[in-house]
Amino acid sequence: MINLNELAHQQDDENLEITLKQHWMIPVQISIACLMLFAVPFIAYGFIGYFFAPLLESPAMQAAFLVILSCYALLAMLYLLQTYLDYYLDTWIVTNKRIISAERESLFHYTISELRLYQIQDVAAEIKGFFPSILGYGKVVVQTAGEVSEFTFLNIPNAQAAAQRIISLTDADRKLHVEALTKIGEVEKENPITKKRI
């Protein structure tokens, strides 16, 4: 399991700033789907009991209904687990040095990618749709100069605030990065031998 207090390759001066998860509206949508899925067998049973009552009295039909119902319940649970894990296992961790994106793509596909903050070129927030506009959640797109050219965080609560926070952390990290590079340059100027060796 992932421990948020001990990130992989964590540097001494690296602090966890924000943990971004999808908005709570997403599990609410999953819960509504869950209720609808589990209501279907009861509705079907009521319908058959009302219009085709003799069917339910036959032991053969009872056996068939039992097997179908059991399969349906297991299938519905599996579907909900998959859907919930798609939501739950998507996490974006923002530290003062980097962004770690952990995303579940499918059952056998899980991606963990990392991005240094000083590589970020642009951060944009996009809030689109009825519920996102009311509740303020949306997409945060981070464009980079690194290997992965774009990071997209979906359904982020307070998308604009999150984007602003990432921008301010990026500015701070870039400043530190430039200072570090300048220092290396000065050391090389003072010790030309070191430069030659490199």
Added chain:
Amino acid sequence: MVLSLPYYLLFIPYGIFVLVFGFYSFFNLFQLYKYGVNNTHTRIILYGFVALTLMVFVITFLAALNIPWTNTVTFDSGNMY
């Protein structure tokens, strides 16, 4: 032609379904265990799903006790002419 099939033959497709369900559930829960954040929420999903699955099997088993599985269902194609 008359074809008599015992009810318990339904356990064959059910068994296959349960195997597929077990396979997918196992890998989903494994993914959750491996990549989920180490907190109570993850454990609730993990144990909750296992508990619900067991509950479905127990209810199915209890309901199945009332059904005469050795009885047969007869399909008679009859004489068409």
